[in-house]
Amino acid sequence: MEARARNPRGEGDRLRTTLLDVATELLAEVHDVDQLSVRAVTSAAGVSPTALYLHFADKDELVTAIKLRCFAALKERLDAAMAERDGDPLSALRAAGHAYLAFAREQPGWYAAIFHTNFRKDVDPGEYRLGGDGMETFAVLVTAVASCLGRPEDEDAFAIATILWTALHGRASVTRAMPGFPFPDERSWIERLVSGMVDAGAAAGDRTAGSPAD
Amino acid sequence: MEARARNPRGEGDRLRTTLLDVATELLAEVHDVDQLSVRAVTSAAGVSPTALYLHFADKDELVTAIKLRCFAALKERLDAAMAERDGDPLSALRAAGHAYLAFAREQPGWYAAIFHTNFRKDVDPGEYRLGGDGMETFAVLVTAVASCLGRPEDEDAFAIATILWTALHGRASVTRAMPGFPFPDERSWIERLVSGMVDAGAAAGDRTAGSPAD
DNA sequence: GTCGTACATGTACAACGTTCAGTTACTGCC
DNA sequence: GGCAGTAACTGAACGTTGTACATGTACGAC
Known part of the structure; x- marks a missing residue:
């Protein structure tokens, strides 16, 4: 125009x-x-x-470039939220959860772009990956989980981080597709999710490592 | 043709x-x-x-009808998986988790249809809802969680069920959008998710109700 | 000045969702 | 038997989409 x-x-x-x-x-x-x-x-x-x-090359390439931008925007938001609670990893984790859902709510187009799948039939399935920013962002989550557990970034921390992420994404995705679904309020839901998974991880760690509980 | x-x-x-x-x-x-x-x-x-x-009326209406069918197919699969473990609610919950991910993996088109959002601008946002089959299916999950906790289908059971569901959907969705993401193997991941959330719910219940742990 | 090339535009095409007027063939009525 | 009425479906066409290909245009170098 x-x-x-x-x-x-x-x-x-x-x-x-x-x-x-x-x-x-x-x-x-x-x-x-x-x-x-x-x-x-x-x-x-x-x-x-x-x-x-x-x-x-085509619209797909445009969309892929957009995805990277959107991912960067999400990462920025999460980083900011977690930085505010620096030193308190559990609180940082909760803040990240709220920031994640807020981003998905306030920028639904950007959020959806991140998870958009272009299912052209000539696709190389191994091609789709978590972009650079994506893996970095996720790594921050793993770090936070690990420091909540007071342990190194092992498989447990990684697994717990995947659960936190998928639950958050799941809630964001369901909220978009079925806005009528009666989710519990965000605060208590995130509290339950984060502390539930972190506590379970801490308990499991105590059992295997024999370290003292707090 | x-x-x-x-x-x-x-x-x-x-x-x-x-x-x-x-x-x-x-x-x-x-x-x-x-x-x-x-x-x-x-x-x-x-x-x-x-x-x-x-x-x-239009393609949208076709898609909506398809969604209902796909939801029914998912429900059937989950019901079957849980029925096999009848009497052992924790095991039933895990089986449902595996069935859920298996459905998403084996019928990606059907699974994606369930969560498909037709974002025409003239949309009535309140219109989108979890269809009849959908809410029923979810209710089964709530029941299973409640019986794991040995308590009625209260807010706790509902909240835990939403977390289980969103995490499962999140994993399915991420797996589709980013097939390269290194998820922990399904069995241990589901085990961690289910027992983690259920244990947390049981602990919370004990605290508020003062009922004995098993 | 004119040539080569970087930065575009214009035209065109097949596939898409959708509208609307038209066609086909069965059913009940006289 | 003939004829109207109507249920079931078709055909042509429109505007929009992504995209291929030919074309235009202006600026820097010689």
């Missing part, structure tokens, strides 16, 4: 960034990547539809 | 069933409702594309 001057020579990549900016912005409004059309993105960027293909 | 004789008078509704049958079957192959086109469904049913609109 907007008038736009062509980029100077050597600066063609600027359009790539612009397209990503615009697409991310639009995604915040439509709440679903499938609702985000190539034409809507390019037109909002002030460019012809086919200009997108100078910077992305 | 197939040749097809028109239905006799008064039996027009048969096509509705046929379309649902065919669509459900195709969905098992394509793994994504968005990949399921009206034309593919109608052509597989041996009928013109527009015939679908004699029985469904």
Whole structure:
């Protein structure tokens, strides 16, 4: 829609960034990547539809790039929430849970993009992975769990972290798909989840390691 | 594609069933409702594309009907798994967990359909709900949790059941979106989840009710 | 000035969901 | 038997989608 001057020579990549900016912005409004059309993105960027293909092989590649951005935004939010409770790992874990659900609630389009699956039939299933930011973010969770347990980042901490994450994601996902579902209030639910799993982990650790309980 | 004789008078509704049958079957192959086109469904049913609109207002209504079927299939699977362990609620809970993940793994299209969100902008958000079968299925989970705790189906049992469900759904969803994620093996993961949450619930119950532990 | 190339645009196509007017064939009525 | 009525379905067409391919345009180097 907007008038736009062509980029100077050597600066063609600027359009790539612009397209990503615009697409991310639009995604915040439509709440679903499938609702985000190539034409809507390019037109909002002030460019012809086919200009997108100078910077992305197809829409899928655009979406993948958007996913990375959304993941980074989520990571930022979680990091901030946990940093506020630095020194109190249990409290940090709860804060992360609230931040996670808040992000999913307030930015449903971005959140959904992270978990979006493009099931083209010619897909290489091993291709899909947790992007760099993703694994880093998850590692923060594992660290927090480990320090709650007062133990190194072993398999137990990892397993507990996966349970916390999947439960949070599950609640976010169910809330989106079935807004009517009568979830318990967020605070008590997260409290139950976090302390339940951490306590179980601590008990298991005591049994195997023989370390004293607090 | 197939040749097809028109239905006799008064039996027009048969096509509705046929379309649902065919669509459900195709969905098992394509793994994504968005990949399921009206034309593919109608052509597989041996009928013109527009015939679908004699029985469904739009594709959305078709998808909604499919969702109900998929939910019923999931419920059937869970019921069967839990029935096998009748009398041992903890074991039944674990079996349900395995059955749940197995369903999501073996019928990804059906499973995804259950949680599919049609985010048309003219949506009534309160409209989306856990269908009849859905709430029933969940109620079974609540019952199992309650009998693990040896207590009535109170808020605790409900809250624990939501955590179990969301964690299971979360794992299924993450596995689909990020097949590379290194989850702990299913058996130990479910064991940790179920016993962790149930133990926590039992401990909390003891504290509030003062009933003896077993 | 004119040439090469980086940065785009314009046209076109097949597939999609959907609308609406039209066709087919069975049923009850005279 | 003929004919109207209607249930069951088709065909053509529209706007939108992702995308391929040919084309245009302006700037820096010679």
